[in-house]
Amino acid sequence: NAGVTQTxxxxxxKIGQSMTLQCTQDMNHNYMYWYRQDPGMGLKLIYxxxxxxxxxxxxxPNGYNVSRSTTEDxxxxxxxAAPSQTSVYFCASSASGSLFFGSGTQLSVL
Amino acid sequence: QxxxxxxxxxxxxxxGAIVSLNCTYSNSAFQYFxxxxxxxxKGPELxxxxxxxxxxxxxxxxAQVDKSSKYISLFIRDSQPSDSATYxxxxxxxxxxxxxxxxxxxxxx
Numbered sequence: 678n679a680g681v682t683q684t685x686x687x688x689x690x691k692i693g694q695s696m697t698l699q700c701t702q703d704m705n706h707n708y709m710y711w712y713r714q715d716p717g718m719g720l721k722l723i724y725x726x727x728x729x730x731x732x733x734x735x736x737x738p739n740g741y742n743v744s745r746s747t748t749e750d751x752x753x754x755x756x757x758a759a760p761s762q763t764s765v766y767f768c769a770s771s772a773s774g775s776l777f778f779g780s781g782t783q784l785s786v787l
Numbered sequence: 788q789x790x791x792x793x794x795x796x797x798x799x800x801x802x803g804a805i806v807s808l809n810c811t812y813s814n815s816a817f818q819y820f821x822x823x824x825x826x827x828x829k830g831p832e833l834x835x836x837x838x839x840x841x842x843x844x845x846x847x848x849x850a851q852v853d854k855s856s857k858y859i860s861l862f863i864r865d866s867q868p869s870d871s872a873t874y875x876x877x878x879x880x881x882x883x884x885x886x887x888x889x890x891x892x893x894x895x896x
Contacts, residue, residue, distance in 0.1 A: 717795070719888040721890065776833070
């Protein structure tokens with residue numbers, strides 16, 4: 678059982694570059710989420726989706742974009758990367774009131 | 788006031804000790820309560836999941852929810868060095884999830 682799969686695991690970007698963090702789940706969950714985790718700050722919601730074609734902003738959406746063309750995939754796009762986006766990013770999917778996380782992408786913007 | 792409050796620790800205990808981890812919350816609409824374990828450089832792993840008030844036991848782990856006090860706990864019996872990790876509490880109302888900042892636990896052999 679793969680669960681929630683994220684790629685890449687690590688990435689270094691230069692300021693102003695763009696990239697897409699990939700997330701796919703094989704549990705047929707309708708709800709998917711993107712969080713960022715900074716030391717001592719807990720998990721902050723960036724965007725979420727309640728199903729294919731439907732996305733909504735979370736607590737910290739600025740500088741990010743998402744799309745949800747299929748139930749399985751929920752990519753996160755960073756445009757014009759900034760040092761403030763250095764963080765660990767987690768994708769998650771939800772069913773029956775609990776969240777299941779991927780293993781994360783550690784991103785550094787230098 | 789934050790939705791969920793969790794003491795960040797760090798907490799250090801000897802092997803075999805009983806560990807108590809706690810969170811308080813302010814939103815009475817929360818119905819699902821979870822504990823996650825997160826090892827360094829890994830994603831959070833669902834450890835315990837409880838709906839509404841009461842106790843749930845799974846091996847060495849017991850989760851307690853007291854909705855009247857807005858207080859949840861995780862107990863770890865016979866703690867092992869492999870339990871060393873950060874423990875996150877989480878709760879949900881509908882499809883929105885709220886997390887504590889995590890408690891760092893070290894179990895010393």
